Amino acid sequence: MSVLRERVTRVWLGLMVLTCVTTWGLSKDLFSPAVAVVGIFVIAAVKVRYVMLDFMELRDAPKRVRVAFEAWPFGVAAMILGFWFATGPIL
Amino acid sequence: MRVATVDRVKPRRLPGVDGVWVAIGADSVIFAILFGSFMQARQQDPTVFEASRHTLNMNLGGIDTLILLTSSWSVALAIQALKRGLVDRVPRYLLGGVLTGLMFMVSKSIEYFEKFAAGIRPATNDFYMWYFTLTGIHLLHVVFGTSLLTYLWINSRRGAYSSSNRVVPECVASYWHLVDLLWVVIFPLLYLQKAI
Numbered sequence: 001m002s003v004l005r006e007r008v009t010r011v012w013l014g015l016m017v018l019t020c021v022t023t024w025g026l027s028k029d030l031f032s033p034a035v036a037v038v039g040i041f042v043i044a045a046v047k048v049r050y051v052m053l054d055f056m057e058l059r060d061a062p063k064r065v066r067v068a069f070e071a072w073p074f075g076v077a078a079m080i081l082g083f084w085f086a087t088g089p090i091l
Numbered sequence: 092m093r094v095a096t097v098d099r100v101k102p103r104r105l106p107g108v109d110g111v112w113v114a115i116g117a118d119s120v121i122f123a124i125l126f127g128s129f130m131q132a133r134q135q136d137p138t139v140f141e142a143s144r145h146t147l148n149m150n151l152g153g154i155d156t157l158i159l160l161t162s163s164w165s166v167a168l169a170i171q172a173l174k175r176g177l178v179d180r181v182p183r184y185l186l187g188g189v190l191t192g193l194m195f196m197v198s199k200s201i202e203y204f205e206k207f208a209a210g211i212r213p214a215t216n217d218f219y220m221w222y223f224t225l226t227g228i229h230l231l232h233v234v235f236g237t238s239l240l241t242y243l244w245i246n247s248r249r250g251a252y253s254s255s256n257r258v259v260p261e262c263v264a265s266y267w268h269l270v271d272l273l274w275v276v277i278f279p280l281l282y283l284q285k286a287i
Contacts, residue, residue: 003168006168006171008164008171009164009168012160012163015160016157016160019153019156019157020153020157022279022283023149023150023152023153023156023278023283024153027149027283027285033285033286033287034287036285037283037284037285040279040283040284044275044276044278044279047275048272048276051160051163051272051275055163055164055167055264055271056106056264056265056268057170058105060101060103060104061103061104062103062105065112069116069119072119072123073272073276076123076126079123079126079127080284083127083131083133083134084287086134087130087133087134087137087286087287088287089137089286090138090286090287091138
């Protein structure tokens with residue numbers, strides 16, 4: 001078992017890169033708040049999905065369980081973004 | 092002519108026992124409700140939430156995320172090694188999970204110390220009440236998870252687990268990944284959410 005060839009290693013590297021993109025890229029003032037916040041939460045949902053599928057091994061879970069868990073990150077991201085867009089600007 | 096086919100599809104299964112997944116699902120729903128409640132509170136006073144957010148240590152929060160992702164990866168490798176019968180590798184991967192869990196606790200302690208030194212308390216305003224509540228509940232999950240990983244690590248050094256006896260490690264690993272994914276949402280929610 002070579003660690004470098006493991007799928008979980010590739011997923012981990014991807015998650016690390018995405019974390020750096022959101023923390024030290026999208027959060028800066030290079031983008032409008034809407035673009036930054038949508039990007040940050042879509043990336044967070046994608047990261048959670050990969051944690052579920054590859055670290056938690058839900059890729060091989062019964063279909064219904066997998067669908068229910070996969071709905072969670074996107075449902076949560078949609079709810080957060082819904083509230084965000086419904087919130088007025090700061091004074 | 093009828094052709095007989097052999098179904099080679101891998102059987103679908105949940106790691107560990109079903110009860111752990113019920114607990115994980117329930118915990119996920121509770122956190123989703125907390126996230127929604129936070130957003131509702133933010134809607135009432137976005138100016139205070141935005142000003143308070145700027146006092147958080149974003150770099151430390153980002154490093155915390157990298158630490159927990161690495162921790163999850165290490166524990167996932169332990170389960171992979173266990174499945175393949177490479178039991179001698181399991182303790183070192185689990186130790187990686189334990190040490191990164193401890194690193195997260197140290198990092199959070201530094202962050203809390205910074206806040207208290209600056210005179211910030213949960214009662215300072217609604218944002219900080221939510222900040223201490225969400226990160227505090229999550230930290231309790233980290234402490235519990237790190238304790239479970241330490242228990243697994245000690246047992247794995249004695250050769251207690253194998254490819255045919257891995258229910259307990261799989262349950263703990265699934266819980267630990269939940270701790271990781273909750274932080275993946277908590278971090279942008281508190282630290283990165285700019286206001287309009």
